[in-house]
Amino acid sequence: MSVEIRQITDKELDSFVNFPFELYKNDPYWVGELKADTKKLLRLDNVFWVKNECALFLAYQDGKTVGRIAAILNKEHNEYHHENIGFFGFFDTVKDEGVSAALFQAAENWLRAKGVTAVRGPANPDSNHIYGLLAEGFDSMPAIMMPYNYPYYMDLIEKAGYGKIKDLLAFERSKDDKFSERFLKVCARCSRGHGITLRRLNLKNLDAEAEIIREIYNKAWAENWGFVPMSKQEMADVVNELKLIVRPEGTCVLEVEGVPAGFYIAIPNMNHALKELKGSLANPLRIVKALLAWRKIKDARLIMLGVAPEFRKRGIDLILIKHIIDHGVAVWNEAELSWVLEDNEGIIRGIMECGCHTSKRYRLYQKSL
16 A cells, blocks of 8 residues: 655644554553643744754645654754764554655655765654554553553664664652662761752742753763753743643752752652643543543652762762652652663663662664664
8 A cells, every 4th residue: 555755844744743642542551741741842933943944744644644653853953972873763553564665755755865974763852752662561551751652663763774773761669669778878978067058949939940950960970961952941841841840859950059959840740630631631521531630640750850060979869769769659659760772881870779779661763784
């Protein structure tokens, strides 16, 4: 059966955004973001596209939508990492190699015309958003702002000529899991005599707090694979998205002699509520169900943690992890820490020693053009 690929415009975003809701309508674990949020992210007037470019493609068979993909030229990534690559993202398709092959060909042709030498993904649209493909852990709902996909996606991507370039790990911990004795001893030693104080974010002064977080985050992650610094506007967008759901017990700024040195932000796993909304706030009954689900949320996700480079090797990261477990996991019963680069051995060792275990694995693929 022939496949038609069409590049769409902003006026056709609805079809692009709606497709996965149809594809996954019977899946018990997949959760769609609010469609309005996805459309806002993909519209060309979004701050992300001020410097970057994209092309959106839909696949059709017999007039029916059967797949989608975005080709992304992330100029900020290339400038920061001195690379010349493109990205693919927002990849969803029926289980058909012909459809996926046609989608990748369209995205690659567009990126090849931009002069890139390789394609990496999935990125929706970069590492500061939803990143990677679920490779292990298909038997449960994802945490908020983490991807979920059918297992057959891996086979289709690999048949299109892509190979693994990096895995990202997610960890879980319940309030019943235990710290190792070594972890507790190291934390106690690092907490003594260094002028360390921990405080919650001041949610009434989020603009100033967001700038503190952004500065630490950009410095802390500067050397990490795939990282791109967040601009003030991007951080403002994140704050606007999170300010209605973040709770004080999910936030912390660690100061050394009054100087901000590290932080974390954990948020309730809003996917339980989003699952009920099915992408829209237009249905009153679904809103009621979502509000009921919101009240019952007992798990969270640690979405950001960072320590400024000048304060490293003092155990501050361990102190922060212990703090979120002592004062956050105790509230929500369990939490996911995600994501961590598979080769970040130091942080993984610390996470495991605080009682966490690997729960999911996400994969980034790459193909030379």
